[in-house]
Amino acid sequence: MNKTYEPKTFEEKIYRNWEEKKYFSAKPNKNKKPFTIVIPPPNITGQLHIGHALDDTIQDAIIRYKRMRGYEALWLPGTDHAALATEVKIVEAMAQEGLRKETLGREGFLERAYAWKDKYGGRIIEQFKKMGFSCDWDRLAFTMDERCSRAVREVFVNLYDKGLVYRGNRMINWCPCCKTALSDVEVEYAAAHSHLWHIKYRIDGEDGYVTVATTRPETLLGDAAVAVNPNDKRYKHIVGKQLLLPLTNRKIPVIADSYVESDFGTGAVKITPAHDPNDFEVGKRHNLPVICVMREDGTMAENAGAYAGLDRFAARERMIADLQAQGLLAKTEEHENNVGHCQRCHTVIEPMVSDQWFVKMQPLAEPAIRVAKDKTVEFIPERFKKIYLHWMENIRDWCISRQLWWGHRIPAFYCDKCGKMTVSKTDVTACPHCGGSVHQDEDVLDTWFSSALWPFATLGYPDKTEDLAYFYPTDVLVTAYDIIFFWVARMIFSGLEHMREIPFHKVLIHGLVRDAQGRKMSKSLGNGVDPLEIIESHGTDPLRMSLVSGVAAGGDIRFSTEKLEGYRNFMNKLWNAARFVVLNLENADVLPLEKVKLTLADKWMLTRLDDAIKQSVKYMDKFEVGLCAAALYDFVWSDFCDWYIELSKTRLYSTDRAERSHTVSVLVYVLRNILKLLHPVIPFVTEEIYGNLPLNDAESIMIDAYPLKAPRYPAAKKQTENLKDVITRIRALRADMKVPANKRTALYLVPTEGNEKLAKDGAGYIEKLAYGNSIRYGKPSGKCATVTTPWMEVYIPMEELVDPSAELDRLSKELVTVQAELARAEGKLGNPGFTAKAPPKLIEEEKAKVEKYTALKEKLTAAIEEWKQL
């Protein structure tokens, strides 16, 4: 083995081997229980980023754990066509070549899109492999492949037939830059500094006017009325009268509607049904015309007269100036409001009335609410359930049509002759009503419409496949909290509607990866980290562990170079511990554990191993990968490396081959189990080391069994803990006395009653780990430094030490500590409330402490007296 951990020398080789051996593949198997995860399919737009690295490391750890626990573990991979996101990218790339969508036409564009998919869809898969992910690649799916497309059609038509998909002319969110409709969740709101412009609307045939406050003067030409609250006394007299719309003098009525709040602005609101969702509703109630004054690219339309052709924001400024010039601008107030932006291009969204396709949500939401409430689907952590429920309970119909080319084309066909529409699972060539020629709807579906079907479409739906029967519902869905609405919620109601079953039992939610200062990683800040660069510089396992370790479910994680280096160091530590074991395989015979003659230290180690196993299983069963990793980090570094390896050296350096063999056997056993426990999180280094060990049960660690227990020796564990305490105290004394770390001294042991055997059995350990050059028994004459413990006293002759004058000081300090402890325990026992109500076990513990500290106090006092007299 190399002297240091060098991941580059083995990661690729190992992954190739796993793939060749088909370890990742899963098939229905009656003799095993299934465990299924479907991957959140990455968009084909980009490459592996730190968010994927986190999300999929958690999944890989879970799936590897379950595989080792004997489940038929399927991790189903795939990619998402990401309709809008991808189209935006392709259009951008084309612009570089001076090309536009329209020049290529739909066919030409789609050709390019598929080429893009082949190029980038493949790239991200290769990058996932570098991460070590154990997906069943033979099942690689794509949201627009044949299987998913069939599922989409099936679902769309079924919903349509039930009246749950419909086409309607309604207010939607329009992105003037992407030139498509968006769903509500694709709009991101941001606070903006704006103004509240107070504009005077003259009353027709009278002298007066009504002042209207608005944040959107550019829509003024689309006004259909001015509304006031029916109870507003200020305006009662003008309700029903006509106003002259500024800049055009078109006549509009004053109407009364309770939607208006009297105490905001002027209490009079301009109603623009074509450009505001609320106004649209008001307009419907009052039968107002919908006057659209904007084109789909956000410029003003022909009916905007002098402003036609101007961009909406330019028009706003021009109109404000014109109103001011005409004396119709009463006031301009500073105003803060929320403005919606396109999730993809961040352009300000324009509410528009348009013909679009919708999913009727109410009937679908009901069962989806129920399964969350009764925990058929369980959110981890539970608080995310509230967020989900709140959304589901206030759900609005989902706009699913997009004015794009890249995506699932809506399977609706319109007759050119009779005009009737046919919605069909298969392509329609002639109108079923009149036989006339037909043309298909130009629009495609929201990308999330197909993602919503992911857990069952990928397993064969609508066919009743063996896969579906075996692997569905899936077990756990792992994702960040930012796509609960986009995806998680939609999978739940889709699964319930189309499969009549939930898509997964549990939803494990994690946070986002942030930089060292806690900021979201973003291109504009330039604080993003590229997982590929990290793999290159530090290796995959350190990346995986630093993303996951120590993070409890639901929390954001901070990523920093320091953290990364910390875990790289851990790999090195593990590597060298293994190297130590492997180097000692020479001149020893490795035996199965049953044949080993165990020492005190061996028994302690095995018991600690059992503790670690139990804890790991507990955490992994709860999907707490991060806490599991952190606990193992501690266990490996402190218990195994710092203590056990050092303790084992006492016997390992014996000249007796049998002794060495026994020790090496325990080392190998413990190390192998450690590797297995760690493998789900850090698969590469554990596999590489595993390959160097004798007596393995499997040809690869990833198909070996996860440990469930190790032998326990509670008495030996306790005794070793006592020895560790003695050793630590001797070391502390040496440090206090300024003994150089490399100076060894004689150590005299005087065991307390009943601890004679411990002193004898532990002598070797104490000598080795407490820097002794010899162990003797009994108290030596002359001045000594003393370590007092409940199990033994240890004397070091003063002449062996550098700074004898410090000893009295040290003893006195220790006495103070012991007295404080004693007072504490006695205080507790002196409290009648405590002795009356505390559990008996606790009282016993406190009593034992009193006894222990009293004895120590006496010994220390005696030692101090003696010291003074010498």
Add this chain to the structure above:
RNA sequence: GGGCAAUUAACUCAGCGGGAGAGUGCUACCUUCACAUGGUAGAAGUCACAGGUUCGAACCCUGUAUUGCCCACCA
């Protein structure tokens, strides 16, 4: 405007009714035959604040403050 979370050592975070923990950083000593990507020992916290429940509170309850996130049609 509503909701959720966080507030613990200089920093990043565990702990969530019975004596304040880890990693990093810091200090001192040590190149000891797995590892200096290391070892040993240390210093370092009125567990945000104020009340309450309890024999006992970082932990439970009630408020307050600060920060962050989500949701919401006040033009």
